[in-house]
Structures are given as C-alpha cells and as structure tokens.
Amino acid sequence: MSEEEKISMSDAIEKARDAIYRFPLIPIRGIPLMNHIANNWDSIWAFQPHPSDLLIATYPKAGTTWTQEIVDLLLHNGDAEICRRAPTIIRIPFLEIFSPPPIPSGIDLLKKMDPPRVIKTHLPLQLVPTGFWGNKCKVIYVARNAKDNMVSYYHFDRMNQTQPEPGPWDGYIHKFMRGELAWGSWYDHVKDYWEERDKKSILFLFYEDMKENPRREVERIMHYLDMSLSDDVINHIVELTSFKVMKENPMANYSFIAGPVFDHSISPFMRKGEVGDWANHFTPEQSKMFDEDYAKQMKGTDIPFRTQI
Template sequence: MSEDKELSYADAIEEAGSAMGRFPLIPVKGIPLMSHIADNFDAISAFCPDASDLLIATYPKAGTTWTQEIVDLLLHNGDAEACRRAPTPVRSPFLEIWSPPPIPSGLDLLNKMAPPRIIKTHLPIQLVPTGFWEKKCKTIYIARNAKDNMVSYYYFDHMNKTQPEPGPWEGYIHKFMRGELSWGSWYDHVKGYWEAREKKNILYLFYEDMKENPRREVERIMKYLDLTLPDDVISRIVELTSFKNMKENPMANYTCIPKTVFDSSISNFMRKGYSI
C-alpha cells in the first residue's frame, strides 16, 4: 500500500473535523464504551471472522501496537518494506472503532481485506464477537501490570482528543480502580482472558516478559502461528520492533493521526517505552 493510502487515511480524520470531539461513555452489557462504539455495537457484535483471522486483544495501552508489528513482520518473513505498506490501523484494523465519516470504521477496513487478517480489539472477552470462538480463531492476549498500564492510559487519555476527559490524576486512579474508563475494568479484562486461555486456545503474553526477553516472546508468537523462520530473520524482527525503531517508524508510531486528534504536544503516542 502506497504513501497515498496513508495520507488518505490521515486526510479522512482531518476532514471529520469538529465531529471528532471527546465521546462520552455508554454502558454495553455493563462495560463502558465510547458512544460511537456503543451506538454501533450490534454491527460490531455480528462480525463474522474467517477461521484464518488472528485476533490481538489487550486492555488499552498494554502493548497492542508492538504485538501487531511483531505479527506482521513474522507473517512477512521479516520484510520491513512490506510492513511499511500502510500505517498500523490500516494493516491491522481496530475491530470496534467507529468514527464519523469519512473515516473508515474498523469493519469498513476489514470488509475490504481478504483473509487472513490481523485484527485488533480492546473488548473484554465477553464482548468479543462469538464468531471468533466458533471459528476457533487464534488469539494473542497481552497483559500489562496495573500501575504502568494506568499511567500510560492516563497520558493517552490526555493526548487522544476522542477519549473522555481524564481529569486530574488523583481522580483518575479511582476511575481506573472502579473500571470507569473506556473498555471497563483492567482487573476483569486480564482475568477474563486468563480464565479462558486454555479453552479458547489463547496465547497469553505478559508485557513485562516481552520487555525482559523480546526474542523469546517473538519465538513464542512464531510457534503459536505455526511458522518457522531462520535465526537471522528472528533477530531482524527483534531489532525492527525495538522501541527506538518503532518510535521512528512512521507506519507504526501513529504520526498518521493528525494533531487535532492525537495531540503530541501533550504526549507522544509512544511516550517513554512500550506503552502501546
């Protein structure tokens, strides 16, 4: 996919303009979701994946983009240029995201892609479309420790002008603990996928393990995907997905999102380390 595609995606967000304000939260089956997601949840819930599709699930700010990039590189034999064909949200659509036109929704993007697809979600396990489990799709879940996850989410909620206003840090801590942020409770989220990991064949990873020994975790993902790549390709993937290289990669660092939506003067999408 060419640079023009990246620009058209960014231009669509820019064109949405004033419709891209901070969306309020609406409960869906007890889970607070931003109104543009909640209003379209019936269509999201009805999504029917292909058995070859891969789901990458996380609580927000727990290593999603990092894992998306690792998977894309594994599937493309470590070819960096192939993985610069488009920005992350186009290569690996966000299942439930739903934005004002002309921005394509996650479903719009997925419906234009041929399987196998890499699909991102922040939905807790009970809200994931049942087709993923009926088709026995492979699922990778990444959990991050609560304190670091909360800090990263706080900064993200400040810079992302579509997320609900985070308010002061002192109040944000209590909202996090009560599960009153977008996508609900961190505690229930990580526990739900953990309890279902064996029954649903979920590869459950820990963000801290990925930081401690990225090569080991890349190899775990590779084996889960039934791939076999030579050592030099694995080494290249580890290097390409280092924080330094990811932060400098315009196809992975979310600089395709205009500053009117992601205000980098407040915080970068990739802030101090893998908080993505």
C-alpha cells in the same frame, strides 16, 4: 502508503476537525464503551470472522501496537518494507472502532480484506463476537501490570481528543480502580482472558516478559502461529520492533493521526515503553491505597504480574 493515499488521509483529517470531540461512554452489557462503538454495537457483535483470522486482544495501552508489528513482520518473513505498506490501523483493523476520519472503521476495512486477516480489539472477553470462539480462531492476549498500564492509559487519554477527559491524575486512579474508563475494568479484563486461556487456546503474553526477553516472546508468537523462521529473520524482527525503532517508524508510531485527534504535543502515542515508570507518578500514599485495592480485586487469581524487571 502512496502519495494519493497520503493526500486522501490529509483531506480526511481536515474534514474531521468539526466532528472531533471527547466521546461519552455508554454501557454495553455493563462495559463502558465510547458512544460511536455503542451506537454500532449490533454490527460489531454480528461480525463473523474466518477460521484463519487472528485476533490480538489487549486492555488499552498494554503493548497492542508492539504485538501487531511483531505479528505483521512474522507473517511477512521480517520484510520491513512490506510492513511499511500502510499505518498499523490500516494493516490490522481495529474491530470495534467506528470513528470519524482519519481513523477508519474496523468493520469497513475488514469487509474489503480477504482472510486470513489480523484483527485488533480491546473488547473484554465476554464482548468478543462469538464467531471467534466458534471458529476456533487463534487469539493472542497481551497483559501489562496495572500500575504501568494505568500510567500509559492516562497519558493516552490526555492526548487523544476523542477519549473521555481524564481529569487530574489523583482522580484518574480512582476511575481506573472502579473500571470507569473506556473498555471497562482492567481487573476483569485480564482475569477473564487468563481464566479462559486454556479452554480457548489463547496465547497469553506479558508486556514485562516482552521487555525482559523480546526474542523469547517473538519465538513464542512464531510457534503459536505454526511458523518457523531463521534465526537471522527472528533477530531482525526483534530489532525492528524495539521501542526506539518503532517510535521512529511513521507506519507504527501513529504520527499520521495528528490534530485534531491525537495531540502529540501533550504526549506522543509511543511515550516511554518502560516497566516501572509508575514509580514516577504514584506518591507513596497513592501506591499504598492502590496496592490494597489491587489485593482485594485480584484475590483468588494467580496471574504473575511484575511491576519491575
């Protein structure tokens, strides 16, 4: 990012202060979305991707930024400097976002970019613009076990001053179970992408697998993209996308979005990146209640989630 762009971003943050508030949720086809997304839904739904575009889809806080960085590095032969050309949200536009500055509109960014483009979304499968399926675009979906995903989303909702107020942890668990958070039900989100993965040629990844064996999963992504890179480059990408390195990378850790949007004093955007941190948040009673509800909501599915590795 050039000095001129940094100054422009700083000015945008200052101008945004009066426009920032916790956006209410408005249902679109039964899915609660923040009002700035819902109010621009027609233009999002009408988006026409190019067949060469790649979509990275996740439920919020399931490893999205991690996967974006891996893909960007793969596409640029592991060149760290090229991948520091701009923050993640500029390099890989967030399709449905229409926020006040400094977060740029995904649609506006995409209009300025030539294909092939890498695009991010949190939209559930039924809200993804149909052009992605009609044009047979490659789609990478990343899923994270429900308990860890909820913990991460809770802390994100605390620090992101544009997300709906999370309230106390005990109440947040019930919101999660009822699908009353932005982008809706985690359960429906993961089940729908899982059920359609073969029909739509979706590469379905698990956060826990990525933590357990990052090299293996980087290679899976590479092969899905019909690429072949040397072992040295792959090892370099694994190193550059470790949690420790990414947390210190200003182009990946969202530190460029500070107050009034992200309050990093409440929680950093990249907090822990662990599997099993849920055990530090759930009481035994909460865990039992959640597990019983999980069994009901996930009945009949065979998604092999792991809450420990």
